[in-house]
Amino acid sequence: MISDTDSPGPSARFLALLGATGVYAVTDDSLPEARLRDVVERLLDAGIRLFQYRDKRQPDGLRVATAAALSDLVHRAGAMLVVNDRVDIALAADADGAHLGQDDLPLEAARSMLGSQRILGASASYLPELGPAWAAGADYLGFGAVFSTDTKLDAEYAGVDLLGQACRQSALPVVGIGGITVERAGEVIARGAAGVAVVSALFRADDPGAAGRKLLETVRQARSG
Numbered sequence: 001m002i003s004d005t006d007s008p009g010p011s012a013r014f015l016a017l018l019g020a021t022g023v024y025a026v027t028d029d030s031l032p033e034a035r036l037r038d039v040v041e042r043l044l045d046a047g048i049r050l051f052q053y054r055d056k057r058q059p060d061g062l063r064v065a066t067a068a069a070l071s072d073l074v075h076r077a078g079a080m081l082v083v084n085d086r087v088d089i090a091l092a093a094d095a096d097g098a099h100l101g102q103d104d105l106p107l108e109a110a111r112s113m114l115g116s117q118r119i120l121g122a123s124a125s126y127l128p129e130l131g132p133a134w135a136a137g138a139d140y141l142g143f144g145a146v147f148s149t150d151t152k153l154d155a156e157y158a159g160v161d162l163l164g165q166a167c168r169q170s171a172l173p174v175v176g177i178g179g180i181t182v183e184r185a186g187e188v189i190a191r192g193a194a195g196v197a198v199v200s201a202l203f204r205a206d207d208p209g210a211a212g213r214k215l216l217e218t219v220r221q222a223r224s225g
């Protein structure tokens with residue numbers, strides 16, 4: 001029997017799952033909660049193991065309740081859940097960590113609050129943002145927007161060329177985000193990204209399970225060249 005002290009830490013687990021699947025599913029806050037849970041279950045069945053709970057609409061109490069329910073759901077499948085924007089909600093919901101943008105809580109403060117046993121992700125759109133994220137203790141970077149996206153209208157456009165430079169220069173694994181579809185995922189991986197973060201192509205798909213399986217296979221094929 002392996003003891004807790006022998007088990008890989010959260011950062012190692014997250015990076016192992018990212019390496020195994022290359023897909024990071026980011027929830028769509030336009031969906032009602034019942035549909036959201038249904039889609040997450042379908043994506044888990046498809047083999048996706050990394051999720052980010054993103055909600056900018058609900059009151060904090062409902063966000064905590066939803067994040068806690070999703071955290072329980074994904075943990076039972078051996079998957080991980082990170083909360084977008086809010087360290088406090090991540091802690092209250094017993095999620096695996098938080099992902100912060102440039103205008104959110106400073107990364108140094110977030111790392112202090114999260115401790116060493118939770119994941120810290122950071123958003124970046126420019127090369128000068130890479131080093132500070134690493135120095136502050138981030139575990140990975142979400143870089144984009146790689147393509148235009150209607151799920152975050154204020155997203156700063158980076159493009160695939162800048163993504164490629166970021167992947168070459170970053171000391172941290174880089175996940176491409178923003179407007180990524182099944183058809184575009186291969187190009188993102190080819191630029192050196194460790195994975196793709198996807199919202200609409202999964203959570204707004206008619207058949208999320210089929211979309212998830214196709215995306216996983218597309219990433220696998222892109223990695224194999």
